[in-house]
Amino acid sequence: MTSVPGGAALVRFDAVGLGYGGVRIIEGLTFSVAKGDFLGIVGPNGAGKSTILKAMLGILRPAAGAVVYEAEVHRDLRFGYVPQRHTLDHIYPLSVHAIVRMARYARAGLVRRPGPDDDRAVTQALESIDIVDLAERRFGELSGGQRQRALIARALASGANFLVLDEPTDGMDLKSTHGILGLMRRLNRDEGLTVVFVSHQLNEVANYVDRLLVIDEGRYDFGPVEEVLTADHLRRIYQVPVVVDRVAGASVVVVPR
């Protein structure tokens, strides 16, 4: 990680190249996340969306370029990571409370157990997501939407001011999807959290976020939704004819027959 003085961005990707074991997935990626941003990263499976998140979180070193953190806010930058829920094994006999409490482990320090302050933070996080009634339920027995809420509560319990979510609505039905997206928007607007998440569902994401980063096969486009969500921009990225229309006040992207 590097931090530089000046600039409005909390995190800036400067011509970043990313990959694993010598295989580059992404080249020359440049974009930034400002304080209070609500950014959606959209692309097909395998496009490198989760890889971008790992680089943002500092757990994957760029193969080229730099991920730059704003110097003045770097000290206060607290990431709350929400993994893809299916990457967590449901055979672990852990309650929602126990899983949310994990967010306090690092603060408690090596060897020491979380104390009363940590338990209060856990309760507050459960309350803010409105899942106090699920606290003693086993994580593996919850629905997809409930699991996602539990993981968001865990990210909040860490004291995060910057939420990073990996495919939070993947595999969810319509109601749960909009419930989770609405919750993320509330956390962004009402709680002032910076929110970045990835998805492969452009139509879902575009109507909630303020800014979009669309990637596909090495091509990418970044900017405010109204700039990126145009037929010309999307045609360049996806290399297919695209129509962007409005239905019941929402943007809809379709590929015409």
Added chain:
Amino acid sequence: MTAMLEYEFIRTALLGTTAIGVVCAYLGVYVVLRRIVFVGATMAQVSSAGIALGILTGWSPNVWSVGLTFLAVLFFAHPSFGKRWPQDATLGVLFTVSGAAAVLLVAHTARGNEEVVHLVQGNLLAMTGTEARWLAMAFATILAIHLVFFKEFLFLSFDPTMAATQGYRAGRWNLAFYLLLGVGIALAIKAIGILLMFAFLVIPAAMGLVSTRRLGSAIGVAMVSAAVAVFLGIWLSFRYDFPSAPMIIAVLGGLLVLGAAGRGLRGPRPG
């Protein structure tokens, strides 16, 4: 039942085997939850090849066993393990080659066939008092390290990526986990054989996870069932003149069936 306690070799076997069983049961809960049961089996086989090498060379089977297992640990804990080549295929190759190596290495020694049987079945009644006390201390140390770093091992097992974002070095903790497991396996094999060690690693954990709803309870049930199985198994083998290790495994299997049946009788769990 207590009559067998009059014999020192029985008391020695009880001490050493209970220490191994209880701690392997604890480690086994993680082995089952992390879905690395076959990794455990392969480590055991690699470890047995090390013991065979020790028998062949006449120089400390324990050191050879721990050394080879350490190499296997470095391999299993490496981030690339299972990514370039299917994990189960790699494990299958290692398992069979190590098993064959163990048999071949002792085949022309003075007690070749006997050594092979010993490696598989163990001979826990032949344990010396010094060996049992040393094993008890070694396994107590492994358990103590795990308990001291309980929250770290749990977090890193359940969600290593989230843990990494919180500042934990996921790779190093993974290596530490495999090292403790590898040392435990290597020490256990020499004393109780592959079969019983592997049974301790899987059956009590399965019982704990099948019959309870919380991790703490699952660990408790696993450790207690291992201790009960050791005592009952040795008593049954003493009373009816059967080999001890297979009898302990039979008791573990029986306890698992009882636990599963008990859960079935209790009906579906509330949500």
